[in-house]
Amino acid sequence: MRKFLLAAAVLALSLPGSALAQSADVVGPKMAKIGKIDVKDGPHGLVLTVELEKGALKPGAHGIHVHEHGDCSDEGFKNSKGHVNPSKTEHGFLNPKGPHPSDLPNIWAHEDGSVLAELFVPGMKVSGDNGLQDADGSAIVIHANPDDHTTQPIGGAGDRVGCALFKK
Numbered sequence: 001m002r003k004f005l006l007a008a009a010v011l012a013l014s015l016p017g018s019a020l021a022q023s024a025d026v027v028g029p030k031m032a033k034i035g036k037i038d039v040k041d042g043p044h045g046l047v048l049t050v051e052l053e054k055g056a057l058k059p060g061a062h063g064i065h066v067h068e069h070g071d072c073s074d075e076g077f078k079n080s081k082g083h084v085n086p087s088k089t090e091h092g093f094l095n096p097k098g099p100h101p102s103d104l105p106n107i108w109a110h111e112d113g114s115v116l117a118e119l120f121v122p123g124m125k126v127s128g129d130n131g132l133q134d135a136d137g138s139a140i141v142i143h144a145n146p147d148d149h150t151t152q153p154i155g156g157a158g159d160r161v162g163c164a165l166f167k168k
């Protein structure tokens with residue numbers, strides 16, 4: 001029993017810093033923290049938990065995607081570049097030529113601007129070549145408007161209003 005408890009303790013301690021799980025702050029357009037995203041690496045893909053504070057977003061639906069470059073340092077978050085897309089497909093769950101592996105369902109902000117959402121990204125990993133923590137890292141970017149899952153290249157989701165940096 002003691003051996004089991006010890007093993008459980010070691011596992012719990014190893015999770016936050018390992019490749020299996022990572023938590024990142026989400027910063028808003030003025031670089032202030034507006035929430036966080038927790039990522040868990042599972043056997044079939046990533047489970048994301050998005051938790052944003054009151055006032056973080058305007059109420060309603062917002063597009064969210066995994067962008068290819070791990071950089072949230074500029075206003076507008078253009079440094080995060082485009083969507084992770086090693087398969088060279090088009091954007092959009094409703095597009096016959098889509099989706100990008102980094103496309104995600106919209107998240108909804110409550111009337112107070114807060115968000116609590118859980119998302120699944122099939123096939124994506126935390127580490128490895130096309131993982132969140134690849135050579136140049138990745139950014140999970142939240143947009144001002146909903147993603148219509150059809151329009152190129154980002155479903156008409158508009159400006160980038162939140163950014164979470166994932167790097168080794």
Ligand SMILES: [Cu+2]
Nearest residue numbers: 064065141154
């Ligand atoms: Cu995007």
